[in-house]
Amino acid sequence: MSETPQVAYKVLTAPQMAQLEADAVFKGAPVDLADGYIHLSTEAQLAETIDKHFAGQDDLHLATVDLAVLGDAVKWEPSRGGQLFPHIYADLPLSAVLAYGPLRRDEQGAIVLPVAS
Template sequence: MPAPSPPPTYLYKILPSAPRSPLPPRLPLSDLDRTDGYIHLSTSAQVPGTADKFFGAAAELWLLKIKYEVLAVGTDGDGTVKKEGSAEVRWEEVGRGCFAHLYGADLGEGNVEEVLRVKREGTWGESLELEW
């Protein structure tokens, strides 16, 4: 499935706890990402629903903010650009929408722009204001 048009400026990875600081070149995969064989990502519009569905009981979350164009060219977690086709973002239909999945690369200091700590106040939708 093609990327949304226009593509988002940022994608987000939701984490239930703080990542190591400073970020390493390769963050460990979640159990879900390891099982599925790709890294689950969300657009700013998708983060609140995903957070409510999978992290509804959490009082705080950590978000990795990643420029879409950095991932789209195949930038790995260590900052190297992999050869064409070996690292890619695929937009795939999932029951409740079209989501970005990162194949063949890791997240880390070389492709994560910012780490955001977010405290829940009400629903995640009421607590989150993210850049598209």
């Protein structure tokens, strides 16, 4: 079995990103609130998540989340195709976000991950 990633990614709309910055906490998108946890994706899962759940949306943002900071609030659970996805059973504090920024893709269409400034 492969090693569990130490970081995961949350895709946010511009208003959700602004709310995270203003309140220093993110309580979840409508789908998160409905499901009872905040959905995250690993780097390997990210492109498919964006293409499937955010197709056609502009002004998206990515937050890099330090899973170790969240401790036991993170549960790895099967989802799309049986893959294990990280889910947060708590609010996402800004203090657990290592980097964030607008969703960008390079010339080949690959996602450019945010880097801490």
